[in-house]
Amino acid sequence: MSKTYPPPTAVIDPDPSRSWLRRAWPLVKAHRLMFGTALVSSAIGLLVAVQVPKLIQDALDNSIVTNRVPLSEYLWWLVGLTAVMLIAGFLARQLLFRTAYKIEYDLRNIMYEHLTGLSFPFYDRVQTGQLISRANSDIRSVQMYLAFAPFMLVQCAISLVSFGYMLAISVPLAIVAMLPMPLVFLTSRRMQRSMFPVSWLIQARLADVATVVDENVNGARVVKSFAAERRQLSLLQKAAIKVRWAYIKDADLRARWTPAVQNLPRVGMAIVLVFGGYLAIQGVLGVGAILAFNSYLLMLQVPFQMLGMLIMMGQRASASAKRLYEVLDEKPEIVDAPSAVELTDARGDVEFRDVRFGYGDGPDVLNGLSLRLGSGETVALVGRTGSGKSTVARLLPRFYDVRAGSVTVDGHDVREVTLHSLRDTVGIVLDEPFLFSASVRDNIAYGRPDADITDIERVARLAGAHEFIMGLSEGYDTVIGERGYTLSGGQRQRLAIARTLLVNPPVLVLDDATSAIDVQVEQEIHAGLRTLFAGRTTLIIAHRLSTISLADRVVLLDGGEIVADGTHAELLENTPLYAEVLAQANESVEELGGVAR
Numbered sequence: 001m002s003k004t005y006p007p008p009t010a011v012i013d014p015d016p017s018r019s020w021l022r023r024a025w026p027l028v029k030a031h032r033l034m035f036g037t038a039l040v041s042s043a044i045g046l047l048v049a050v051q052v053p054k055l056i057q058d059a060l061d062n063s064i065v066t067n068r069v070p071l072s073e074y075l076w077w078l079v080g081l082t083a084v085m086l087i088a089g090f091l092a093r094q095l096l097f098r099t100a101y102k103i104e105y106d107l108r109n110i111m112y113e114h115l116t117g118l119s120f121p122f123y124d125r126v127q128t129g130q131l132i133s134r135a136n137s138d139i140r141s142v143q144m145y146l147a148f149a150p151f152m153l154v155q156c157a158i159s160l161v162s163f164g165y166m167l168a169i170s171v172p173l174a175i176v177a178m179l180p181m182p183l184v185f186l187t188s189r190r191m192q193r194s195m196f197p198v199s200w201l202i203q204a205r206l207a208d209v210a211t212v213v214d215e216n217v218n219g220a221r222v223v224k225s226f227a228a229e230r231r232q233l234s235l236l237q238k239a240a241i242k243v244r245w246a247y248i249k250d251a252d253l254r255a256r257w258t259p260a261v262q263n264l265p266r267v268g269m270a271i272v273l274v275f276g277g278y279l280a281i282q283g284v285l286g287v288g289a290i291l292a293f294n295s296y297l298l299m300l301q302v303p304f305q306m307l308g309m310l311i312m313m314g315q316r317a318s319a320s321a322k323r324l325y326e327v328l329d330e331k332p333e334i335v336d337a338p339s340a341v342e343l344t345d346a347r348g349d350v351e352f353r354d355v356r357f358g359y360g361d362g363p364d365v366l367n368g369l370s371l372r373l374g375s376g377e378t379v380a381l382v383g384r385t386g387s388g389k390s391t392v393a394r395l396l397p398r399f400y401d402v403r404a405g406s407v408t409v410d411g412h413d414v415r416e417v418t419l420h421s422l423r424d425t426v427g428i429v430l431d432e433p434f435l436f437s438a439s440v441r442d443n444i445a446y447g448r449p450d451a452d453i454t455d456i457e458r459v460a461r462l463a464g465a466h467e468f469i470m471g472l473s474e475g476y477d478t479v480i481g482e483r484g485y486t487l488s489g490g491q492r493q494r495l496a497i498a499r500t501l502l503v504n505p506p507v508l509v510l511d512d513a514t515s516a517i518d519v520q521v522e523q524e525i526h527a528g529l530r531t532l533f534a535g536r537t538t539l540i541i542a543h544r545l546s547t548i549s550l551a552d553r554v555v556l557l558d559g560g561e562i563v564a565d566g567t568h569a570e571l572l573e574n575t576p577l578y579a580e581v582l583a584q585a586n587e588s589v590e591e592l593g594g595v596a597r
């Protein structure tokens with residue numbers, strides 16, 4: 001049994017008219033206790049830190065210069081304050097990072113849960129690979145802003161206290177010392193501004209490299225068969241050079257700006273030294289005050305540098321959030337109707353009535369198609385390539401909705417039953433089955449993870465897979481490579497058939513599902529296939545005669561309609577198009593009659 005993990009603790013506000021921050025607010029609110037404690041700890045730590053320069057000032061003035069108070073008293077205070085800062089700093093960081101990663105966990109879950117809920121038309125429209133890799137960096141940038149921006153704001157707020165202390169020491173000195181601060185802010189903002197596009201560029205170019213690498217690995221077979229390794233390598237080099245350029249540009253900008261941003265506050269310190277020194281000589285200020293002043297100035301520098309960063313982070317997070325919301329606001333097109341009923345114990349009476357259908361805004365692929373499959377009947381659907389056979393198959397489990405007409409199972413329109421029960425009732429095996437990088441056993445048990453090995457073996461035998469599975473190094477426990485590439489096409493198809501059979505659906509659709517199984521093996525598993533088809537309604541999409549011969553009835557699809565319906569022999573005799581279609585897929589027309597007899 002697979003372990004269940006906690007669901008996300010919050011949702012994104014669904015109202016698209018609200019600002020991105022408002023919509024994301026529930027994510028922060030869900031962790032308010034932890035986050036609040038982090039912020040309060042941070043504030044306490046900073047407030048205590050602000051006391052330290054003042055303490056040093058007093059120690060210097062009262063113990064070292066004038067010897068009025070024993071120095072040890074200040075030392076104890078310093079030890080105490082340091083302890084508080086340590087504890088507060090620990091709590092603030094711990095809780096802040098925890099909150100940040102919890103927000104990220106929630107956001108990731110919300111995002112992928114939504115993606116899995118979206119229907120086929122969405123996946124037809126978007127490039128999912130890119131969408132997912134982009135979502136990862138977008139999630140990170142939103143998380144960073146949500147968690148760290150309030151933290152930075154606390155720092156900025158506390159810096160006002162530092163400034164208050166500076167004013168208390170000397171108003172003119174405080175004002176003069178602050179003069180370079182706008183410059184610190186402007187320089188760090190300019191630094192962020194020039195570095196911001198480069199950091200985006202780095203991300204985008206890294207994604208390009210990842211795409212090239214991904215294609216090289218996944219398409220390794222094609223690359224090698226065309227001996228195109230050199231070409232692929234130069235593609236990678238081109239992408240890698242672009243990444244290198246962006247990184248060097250980044251380092252260049254950093255080298256240019258960082259020393260300026262870091263050293264600018266020293267101008268303020270110099271002013272304090274000159275003007276403060278003058279005031280000290282005049283007897284207006286103590287030496288300790290000058291020292292304290294400089295410490296406050298250093299403390300103030302951080303928020304001024306941060307403000308620039310905060311603005312940039314905000315811009316980036318806002319752009320990221322908008323992209324995430326674009327996906328989150330996408331409504332699944334195929335959903336349960338409010339009045340949907342459960343389809344249970346279906347007999348498997350299937351009917352397509354005057355079905356009109358096309359993809360997206362495209363032209364009609366099916367044009368008034370009507371077809372009935374009686375309970376327990378096996379029907380082969382034959383047609384030219386591109387005639388819409390797979391499309392018919394996809395409408396039955398409601399991967400798409402019809403434009404007009406209806407598809408019914410046991411008299412229930414598929415739009416009026418729950419998707420879950422419909423897809424339990426209609427099992428579909430595709431011609432290019434996707435297998436997971438897991439054991440053979442887990443792959444077969446995908447639709448029924450609690451199935452025991454006896455059941456798994458039984459369906460594997462029926463699908464003609466048991467023999468070859470036993471020949472694998474670890475039998476049913478053999479982990480098959482990515483997407484099942486360690487198996488042959490025919491072996492993959494047999495596993496896919498077994499996987500669907502384990503669910504035991506009353507209606508079965510095989511969409512070219514035996515095309516890669518060689519004819520001889522197919523003959524061998526025919527007995528198994530016949531057992532499979534018995535007692536369930538089966539729609540087989542096939543080009544191969546041997547597969548068609550398993551059907552009770554054959555229907556011919558052309559121009560989006562059924563143009564002939566009957567036994568193989570009848571169609572062969574009366575419908576020239578049928579013979580033509582079969583001839584394209586089979587060795588010779590002469591054989592056709594042989595199979596029919």
Ligand SMILES: Nc1ncnc2c1ncn2[C@@H]1O[C@H](COP(=O)(O)OP(=O)(O)OP(=O)(O)O)[C@@H](O)[C@H]1O
Pocket residue numbers: 124359360362365383384385386387388389390391392
């Ligand atoms: N997801 C899709 N989005 C848009 N158009 C599609 C999609 N799938 C198929 N089509 C189009 O619909 C038409 C019918 O395709 P379909 O795959 O149903 O044909 P088919 O008879 O199964 O073909 P084949 O025998 O080659 O598998 C084709 O013109 C195809 O280009």
